[in-house]
Amino acid sequence: MEVDWLIHNALVLTLEPGSAPIPQGYVAVKGRQIAGVGQLASQEGVEERGTTAPGCSLAGEGACPTSPGLPFPPPPPARHLLDAQGALVMPGLVNTHAHAAMVWFRGLADDLPLQPWLQDFIFPAEAGWLDANRVYWGTLLAAAEMIKGGTTTVADSYFYESECRRALAQAGLRTVTAQGVVDFPAPGIPDPRDNLKVAAAFVESGADFDPDLITSTIFCHAPYTCGPETLQQAKAITRRRGLPWFIHLAETRQEVEELQQQQGLTPGVHLDRLGLLDELTVAVHGVWLPPEDLELLARRGVKVSHCPESNLKLAAGVAPIPELLALGVRVGLGTDGAASNNDLDLMGEMSLAARLHKVWQRDPTVLPAAQTVALATREGAGVLGLADKTVTLTPGKDADLLVLDLNQAHLTPLFDPYSHLVYAARAADVRHVMVAGRWLLRDGELITLNWPEIAGRIRLESRDLAAFCRNLRSL
Amino acid sequence: MEVDWLIHNALVLTLEPGSAPIPQGYVAVKGRQIAGVGQLASQEGVEERGTTAPGCSLAGEGACPTSPGLPFPPPPPARHLLDAQGALVMPGLVNTHAHAAMVWFRGLADDLPLQPWLQDFIFPAEAGWLDANRVYWGTLLAAAEMIKGGTTTVADSYFYESECRRALAQAGLRTVTAQGVVDFPAPGIPDPRDNLKVAAAFVESGADFDPDLITSTIFCHAPYTCGPETLQQAKAITRRRGLPWFIHLAETRQEVEELQQQQGLTPGVHLDRLGLLDELTVAVHGVWLPPEDLELLARRGVKVSHCPESNLKLAAGVAPIPELLALGVRVGLGTDGAASNNDLDLMGEMSLAARLHKVWQRDPTVLPAAQTVALATREGAGVLGLADKTVTLTPGKDADLLVLDLNQAHLTPLFDPYSHLVYAARAADVRHVMVAGRWLLRDGELITLNWPEIAGRIRLESRDLAAFCRNLRSL
Numbered sequence: 001m002e003v004d005w006l007i008h009n010a011l012v013l014t015l016e017p018g019s020a021p022i023p024q025g026y027v028a029v030k031g032r033q034i035a036g037v038g039q040l041a042s043q044e045g046v047e048e049r050g051t052t053a054p055g056c057s058l059a060g061e062g063a064c065p066t067s068p069g070l071p072f073p074p075p076p077p078a079r080h081l082l083d084a085q086g087a088l089v090m091p092g093l094v095n096t097h098a099h100a101a102m103v104w105f106r107g108l109a110d111d112l113p114l115q116p117w118l119q120d121f122i123f124p125a126e127a128g129w130l131d132a133n134r135v136y137w138g139t140l141l142a143a144a145e146m147i148k149g150g151t152t153t154v155a156d157s158y159f160y161e162s163e164c165r166r167a168l169a170q171a172g173l174r175t176v177t178a179q180g181v182v183d184f185p186a187p188g189i190p191d192p193r194d195n196l197k198v199a200a201a202f203v204e205s206g207a208d209f210d211p212d213l214i215t216s217t218i219f220c221h222a223p224y225t226c227g228p229e230t231l232q233q234a235k236a237i238t239r240r241r242g243l244p245w246f247i248h249l250a251e252t253r254q255e256v257e258e259l260q261q262q263q264g265l266t267p268g269v270h271l272d273r274l275g276l277l278d279e280l281t282v283a284v285h286g287v288w289l290p291p292e293d294l295e296l297l298a299r300r301g302v303k304v305s306h307c308p309e310s311n312l313k314l315a316a317g318v319a320p321i322p323e324l325l326a327l328g329v330r331v332g333l334g335t336d337g338a339a340s341n342n343d344l345d346l347m348g349e350m351s352l353a354a355r356l357h358k359v360w361q362r363d364p365t366v367l368p369a370a371q372t373v374a375l376a377t378r379e380g381a382g383v384l385g386l387a388d389k390t391v392t393l394t395p396g397k398d399a400d401l402l403v404l405d406l407n408q409a410h411l412t413p414l415f416d417p418y419s420h421l422v423y424a425a426r427a428a429d430v431r432h433v434m435v436a437g438r439w440l441l442r443d444g445e446l447i448t449l450n451w452p453e454i455a456g457r458i459r460l461e462s463r464d465l466a467a468f469c470r471n472l473r474s475l
Numbered sequence: 476m477e478v479d480w481l482i483h484n485a486l487v488l489t490l491e492p493g494s495a496p497i498p499q500g501y502v503a504v505k506g507r508q509i510a511g512v513g514q515l516a517s518q519e520g521v522e523e524r525g526t527t528a529p530g531c532s533l534a535g536e537g538a539c540p541t542s543p544g545l546p547f548p549p550p551p552p553a554r555h556l557l558d559a560q561g562a563l564v565m566p567g568l569v570n571t572h573a574h575a576a577m578v579w580f581r582g583l584a585d586d587l588p589l590q591p592w593l594q595d596f597i598f599p600a601e602a603g604w605l606d607a608n609r610v611y612w613g614t615l616l617a618a619a620e621m622i623k624g625g626t627t628t629v630a631d632s633y634f635y636e637s638e639c640r641r642a643l644a645q646a647g648l649r650t651v652t653a654q655g656v657v658d659f660p661a662p663g664i665p666d667p668r669d670n671l672k673v674a675a676a677f678v679e680s681g682a683d684f685d686p687d688l689i690t691s692t693i694f695c696h697a698p699y700t701c702g703p704e705t706l707q708q709a710k711a712i713t714r715r716r717g718l719p720w721f722i723h724l725a726e727t728r729q730e731v732e733e734l735q736q737q738q739g740l741t742p743g744v745h746l747d748r749l750g751l752l753d754e755l756t757v758a759v760h761g762v763w764l765p766p767e768d769l770e771l772l773a774r775r776g777v778k779v780s781h782c783p784e785s786n787l788k789l790a791a792g793v794a795p796i797p798e799l800l801a802l803g804v805r806v807g808l809g810t811d812g813a814a815s816n817n818d819l820d821l822m823g824e825m826s827l828a829a830r831l832h833k834v835w836q837r838d839p840t841v842l843p844a845a846q847t848v849a850l851a852t853r854e855g856a857g858v859l860g861l862a863d864k865t866v867t868l869t870p871g872k873d874a875d876l877l878v879l880d881l882n883q884a885h886l887t888p889l890f891d892p893y894s895h896l897v898y899a900a901r902a903a904d905v906r907h908v909m910v911a912g913r914w915l916l917r918d919g920e921l922i923t924l925n926w927p928e929i930a931g932r933i934r935l936e937s938r939d940l941a942a943f944c945r946n947l948r949s950l
Contacts, residue, residue, distance in 0.1 A: 107894035111843035145884035312830035313898065315839040342898040343885045352827065355787035364790040368586035409620035410818045412930055413937030419582035423788065423817040428903030455887055462888030
């Protein structure tokens with residue numbers, strides 16, 4: 001069987017549970033799928049290559065985790081070869097929560113309390129400046145950044161989401177794209193009575209897109225911006241189609257206290273009484289969930305998206321991620337929007353998550369490197385309901401992968417690739433990115449997107465946005 | 476007056492207190508010094524450039540912070556031009572605390588409690604595997620990483636420090652290099668009775684190096700590893716020469732509690748009674764300093780080096796940096812060693828510091844972006860006693876600077892350059908680095924160091940280190 005691509009000579013991480021790194025490995029891709037994973041040479045072969053080969057892992061048994069006897073088939077013949085000598089191949093990164101088009105507001109207003117930030121900058125700019133076309137171009141910019149940083153799947157939640165979907169499809173990213181719903185006027189929905197109609201139409205029109213790459217669903221902003229009926233109707237639309245449903249939950253202490261005062265309920269119990277908690281619900285943030293809510297989420301099979309950079313920048317708080325993981329809750333990492341982050345870089349989220357929970361728990365063994373990499377890949381795919389389709393390098397799954405250049409000072413020497421991915425690597429180390437067998441990035445260059453065109457458009461219009469904000473402040 | 480280099484068309488941040496970003500700016504360098512800073516064109520000129528020019532800042536008065544009337548002289552004639560269109564020029568970054576040669580141990584042992592990490596891995600490897608030559612090569616690797624990430628000054632503290640100094644001088648970095656002192660056997664000092672003799676000789680031999688670039692001084696490891704006499708004698712050697720003196724202070728809660736139990740003293744009071752606190756003392760970490768120690772440090776003019784990535788990874792704790800700043804204490808950022816970080820990346824330290832203290836204080840206005848950039852540059856130079864010499868772009872100061880590529884997805888659009896530096900930029904965005912008028916990095920390529928030679932050496936010997944550690948564990 002001839003395959004389309006053979007990526008060889010790489011250190012391969014399959015991210016299959018319990019798998020060991022494969023030095024001198026290969027990944028074969030046929031059509032959109034992984035056709036095979038294996039090893040080219042024995043470990044002796046690696047030793048003979050001397051100084052040009054990357055080192056091997058000390059993880060696990062305290063010895064290089066491979067041997068000549070490993071049961072790998074020989075590499076298949078291939079139409080195209082990619083020599084990944086000195087590089088690492090692994091599944092692409094999964095961003096379980098983003099508002100891609102908010103890259104427009106990157107650095108527009110920082111270091112402010114949440115309410116002035118929202119009320120004085122973000123909401124007015126969304127209401128008075130953003131339009132469908134700008135959402136489209138912003139999402140293209142976000143896609144460029146995400147692809148360059150090794151992201152292959154993104155769960156995007158915003159308004160004008162059909163424009164986001166069009167841009168993400170053009171970029172070639174795998175996406176779970178969710179139309180935003182709130183019970184007040186929103187971008188593209190001046191009358192909130194239309195919010196569910198717009199969302200339902202968005203879900204229906206998903207049929208126009210490749211169903212293997214693009215999932216179209218709904219994001220309800222939060223329990224404090226969506227009434228019970230809105231939440232229930234939105235959930236019903238997605239539940240009957242087996243779609244994930246997103247909601248910001250317990251991001252700030254204030255919203256949790258207000259719910260307690262008004263209804264005497266915790267956020268989890270509030271949603272549970274409305275019948276909204278199940279295995280298709282993705283709770284985003286979950287910073288201020290009390291212990292009883294954590295157990296409730298675990299019982300109901302709810303998934304959680306953890307966005308530490310945004311949570312810290314807004315001083316929202318630190319989500320109880322180790323506790324959720326201990327309860328068996330499936331957790332993925334997310335960037336949130338670039339207005340509160342200010343990038344869409346999952347390498348940064350890994351680095352921060354692994355460090356933050358150590359100091360928060362006063363325990364340096366919390367969130368070890370390999371587990372953190374799993375959150376950014378395999379577990380993220382699980383959160384989005386895509387675990388059967390992609391994000392381990394397993395024959396038969398879709399080929400979503402990245403190739404990362406290890407030949408760099410900050411990644412030298414190499415003892416444990418998981419450690420480097422979490423504690424030293426950066427988005428800029430990603431050289432090639434493939435989604436479903438299609439290259440989106442080669443040698444650091446975007447394949448599906450025209451960067452000069454996107455950058456020119458964004459820079460030109462960002463002047464208009466700056467003028468809009470100056471006018472706001474002079475009112 | 477003809478200058479040697481004119482870096483032009485850049486967005487210039489001088490980092491002088493109160494200065495505004497200069498769009499379409501230039502920096503002139505003559506010999507080792509800044510010869511001039513100014514603006515090439517009026518803001519109208521920038522507008523005409525349309526989509527290729529970076530945006531302008533909303534900071535300050537809500538308008539672009541420059542005007543045709545700014546009192547800049549025209550750019551001088553120059554022997555060499557660097558067109559920095561679409562880039563930012565700013566002072567180089569200052570790393571106020573590193574153990575450069577510990578890059579050997581990058582990722583060798585992670586996610587462990589402090590004591591097993593030290594006792595089972597780091598101390599045995601330092602005692603049984605490290606030697607003078609390996610310290611030299613490790614420091615070259617560290618220098619390569621630091622230069623590529625925009626660091627122009629590093630305060631390095633380790634053993635075999637004369638080898639570190641040789642490597643850092645070869646790299647062309649500005650450095651405050653400090654021989655380590657402990658009251659037990661250390662690398663290169665099998666008999667601790669020689670520790671001060673070695674340190675004094677190291678300081679004396681500093682005369683062999685360019686005094687404008689290289690300061691040779693002493694680092695006492697900690698109050699719990701150095702007795703009172705050792706501390707006092709080491710301080711006396713450095714004080715009489717007007718040199719900064721470094722000490723790890725209050726890194727872990729355990730060491731502070733032990734000091735309290737044994738002597739009934741706080742760390743600050745302990746050092747103060749020994750006469751060790753003055754404007755030349757640099758206290759590293761300071762995580763567990765009680766409020767009375769913070770005031771004591773402020774009164775004595777002690778400087779503080781803040782290493783947040785290391786503090787989090789080891790779960791040491793969070794240093795009271797906003798409190799120290801409020802008291803007027805001069806604070807710089809540091810990476811600590813790559814064994815506990817695991818990189819030497821000040822962009823990462825800025826990003827983490829600005830976020831961490833927001834969530835720790837539950838206040839998103841803490842450590843705003845511009846202040847955080849100042850900590851990594853101007854304030855760091857102040858911590859090291861170099862503020863008169865470098866690290867603002869001020870005519871007459873040494874030209875230590877970096878040029879950062881803004882033409883990237885994650886830095887688009889641009890409203891506030893300080894925001895981007897802290898919340899979105901990465902070490903890999905640095906394209907050119909100059910120290911004292913000499914280029915160390917051009918177009919991302921190292922000028923003073925031979926990367927293939929360094930990488931080959933480190934990779935080959937890291938196999939030997941891995942074998943050494945496997946043998947340790949099988950004992």
